[in-house]
Amino acid sequence: MVWEVKTNQMPNAVQKLLFVVDKRTSGMTESLELLKCNENLPSSPGYASCDEHMELDDLPELQAVQTDSTPTALFQLGTDISHQEYSRPSWNQHTSNNNSENAYSCENGVNWLTELANIATSPQSPLMQCSFYNRSSPVHIIATSKSLHSYARPPPGSSKSDPSFSKYHLDETPVRHERASSESESGIFCMSSLSDDDDLGWCHSWPSTVWHCFLKGTRLCFHKGHNKEWQTVEHFVRAEGCENEDDLMGTYKDYGSDGLKLISHEESISFGESVLKLTFDPGTVEDGLLTVECRLDHPFYVKNKGWSSFYPSLTVVQHGIPCCEMHIGDMCLPPGHPDAINFDDSGVFDTFKSYDFTPMDSSAVYVLSSMARQRRASLSCGGSGSQDFERSECSKNCVADGSSQLSSSSLCSKAGKSHSSGTASAMSATSPNKCKRPMNAFMLFAKKYRVEYTQMYPGKDNRAISVILGDRWKKMKNEERRMYTLEAKALAEEQKRLNPDCWKRKRTNSGSQQH
DNA sequence: AGGAATGAAAC
DNA sequence: GTTTCATTCCT
Numbered sequence: 309m310v311w312e313v314k315t316n317q318m319p320n321a322v323q324k325l326l327f328v329v330d331k332r333t334s335g336m337t338e339s340l341e342l343l344k345c346n347e348n349l350p351s352s353p354g355y356a357s358c359d360e361h362m363e364l365d366d367l368p369e370l371q372a373v374q375t376d377s378t379p380t381a382l383f384q385l386g387t388d389i390s391h392q393e394y395s396r397p398s399w400n401q402h403t404s405n406n407n408s409e410n411a412y413s414c415e416n417g418v419n420w421l422t423e424l425a426n427i428a429t430s431p432q433s434p435l436m437q438c439s440f441y442n443r444s445s446p447v448h449i450i451a452t453s454k455s456l457h458s459y460a461r462p463p464p465g466s467s468k469s470d471p472s473f474s475k476y477h478l479d480e481t482p483v484r485h486e487r488a489s490s491e492s493e494s495g496i497f498c499m500s501s502l503s504d505d506d507d508l509g510w511c512h513s514w515p516s517t518v519w520h521c522f523l524k525g526t527r528l529c530f531h532k533g534h535n536k537e538w539q540t541v542e543h544f545v546r547a548e549g550c551e552n553e554d555d556l557m558g559t560y561k562d563y564g565s566d567g568l569k570l571i572s573h574e575e576s577i578s579f580g581e582s583v584l585k586l587t588f589d590p591g592t593v594e595d596g597l598l599t600v601e602c603r604l605d606h607p608f609y610v611k612n613k614g615w616s617s618f619y620p621s622l623t624v625v626q627h628g629i630p631c632c633e634m635h636i637g638d639m640c641l642p643p644g645h646p647d648a649i650n651f652d653d654s655g656v657f658d659t660f661k662s663y664d665f666t667p668m669d670s671s672a673v674y675v676l677s678s679m680a681r682q683r684r685a686s687l688s689c690g691g692s693g694s695q696d697f698e699r700s701e702c703s704k705n706c707v708a709d710g711s712s713q714l715s716s717s718s719l720c721s722k723a724g725k726s727h728s729s730g731t732a733s734a735m736s737a738t739s740p741n742k743c744k745r746p747m748n749a750f751m752l753f754a755k756k757y758r759v760e761y762t763q764m765y766p767g768k769d770n771r772a773i774s775v776i777l778g779d780r781w782k783k784m785k786n787e788e789r790r791m792y793t794l795e796a797k798a799l800a801e802e803q804k805r806l807n808p809d810c811w812k813r814k815r816t817n818s819g820s821q822q823h
Numbered sequence: 824a825g826g827a828a829t830g831a832a833a834c
Numbered sequence: 835g836t837t838t839c840a841t842t843c844c845t
């Protein structure tokens with residue numbers, strides 16, 4: 309079955325969800341289910357032409373929270389499980405047309421921020437309304453600053469604030485929107501684990517920044533937090549009249565109690581877009597395997613790692629979630645899971661300094677985060693707040709498994725190294741966060757496959773591997789290169805935005821150079 | 824620290 | 835047109 313999701317804001321945007329149920333007749337009720345989530349949205353990797361719109365979206369467009377009595381994102385499910393969004397929230401029309409006008413009509417930034425904070429922290433705020441898998445448990449972010457991808461740095465001043473969400477019922481219409489962007493309705497869909505007791509399945513949140521929730525029956529989750537805006541999440545998909553909800557839920561019913569173990573992944577082209585096809589093992593024989601298609605940048609919450617994705621840089625650029633790299637064997641956890649605790653996030657948020665967002669650049673998230681940060685700071689006298697954020701041992705949590713992956717750990721060690729020996733750098737002393745050039749497409753490719761090629765050609769010198777990688781790169785089709793090109797482009801744009809001087813060449817202190 | 828690849832941006 | 839530097843890791 310195919311779920312086709314259209315949004316009125318973007319008539320051209322079609323999100324297709326394909327459920328393929330492959331009931332094998334091998335005696336056991338083994339089933340392979342494919343939840344296919346494609347978003348042909350301008351903001352998705354397959355669409356690179358929305359830059360100008362995204363720039364417009366740089367600025368938050370928060371508005372007073374309105375309790376809309378009409379379902380905002382309501383999907384009707386027919387027998388073919390095809391549904392279409394038909395109601396268009398007024399706030400959306402508003403913001404999509406007006407862009408930054410409203411948000412910044414207030415000359416007084418402080419008032420605006422105050423208002424923003426009030427809105428976001430109000431009882432009506434979506435931030436306060438999500439029903440967590442385990443409401444008594446805070447949402448945990450495990451990754452430390454060291455475990456994060458170099459480009460996967462959270463915004464400044466975030467904190468793992470954990471709003472206590474109240475129960476969210478499907479039958480209610482509490483969906484509310486603080487902000488909307490016409491271009492950024494890039495919901496993230498993925499499989500969910502469902503609990504009989506909750507209307508929501510999994511629900512994770514990046515501190516005050518991003519959450520995604522899965523709704524019972526639909527397994528649709530929406531998560532928002534577009535890279536440029538750091539906005540909050542406010543788009544829920546509701547399923548109504550889903551007659552076979554029980555059927556849909558059947559195989560997923562028990563998923564999530566212990567998490568889903570990633571056992572395989574592959575990339576493929578679907579709907580003209582690169583997608584990831586992931587297979588998970590829920591650990592219960594009866595349930596068989598769960599296969600999911602998702603975007604390359606889809607974040608998962610992984611045991612001992614926190615947010616992870618196969619393309620951390622893409623994830624942070626697209627969705628604002630700093631991630632570790634995801635690997636085979638990773639266990640995706642539901643929130644509140646016992647294994648999703650006991651992490652040390654100290655240092656994580658310090659890295660946010662590298663994002664020199666101003667309050668006006670950011671969203672309510674920023675305000676909330678700042679408030680939480682201040683709160684934290686006042687509580688924990690702790691010591692010098694200005695510790696080297698690139699220091700501290702890397703990957704305490706992130707590289708627990710022996711899968712030897714590069715980016716996170718090596719990046720961290722490298723960062724630490726470069727810091728210690730950073731006197732050569734012109735910016736080391738004064739600007740603590742030495743920015744690095746973003747990787748180009750080939751570099752991204754090489755990084756991803758170097759290990760694989762090294763294993764494939766044991767004994768080969770790393771330089772020889774580079775030659776092979778270069779050779780392979782040249783033989784690749786444009787289509788194959790595309791995802792790397794897009795990612796590189798996104799990284800470059802983000803880097804330029806955050807640190808325009810990043811490409812500045814160092815002055816060669818030997819000789820008087822340059823001619 | 825050098826080197827091996829490619830590519831982007833600064834010179 | 836040339837140089838630098840992104841990544842990685844062995845020498």
